[in-house]
Amino acid sequence: MNARRTPWWHAAIALVLGLGVGAGVAVLGESSGTTLIGTPWFVPVVLGAIGVVALVLALNVHKYAATDPKKRPKTFVNPAVAFNTLVLCKSMVLAGAALAGWYGGQIIPTLAHIEGSFYGQAVLECAVSAAVCLADMVIGFVGEWLCQLPPTEGPENPKVKGQQRQGTLAGAAAKTVR
Known part of the structure; x- marks a missing residue:
């Protein structure tokens, strides 16, 4: 199987689309009087934990791939786990970019009302979540690189x-x- 790396511009498109949809939802929420902005605090915690797990799995795959085939332990990495790690890293690139845009997009129209306690808290929540999502996107790119196999x-x-x-x-x- 020949898997291709995710191009950087896919992440850029996902980021811009997420930014537009997030800003649109925030503006729609302001005009309708509903609270559609913000995020619970467990969201960045869970997203950060997923990023750490993906990075550890990618490091294990890289360690296995970089080891001499004659010296590899037989049960070090299951091929299915290696493949799923690659898929996880590829999805983290796109999901991290789209969610970073989503949370960043919610911040933009809300900055005009940041002096209010609700909006100030929502901007802080969205900023933390966007930063974690950007970190997940970077971890996804690094994980894809780590999952490369050396040429046969x-x-x-x-x-x-x-x-x-x-x-x-x-x-x-x-x-x-x-």
């Missing part, structure tokens, strides 16, 4: 390409000398 000894390996190139150059040099 196949034709795409740089060592093999160099040996083939040297062999063909040596053969070409021998033909010209004759």
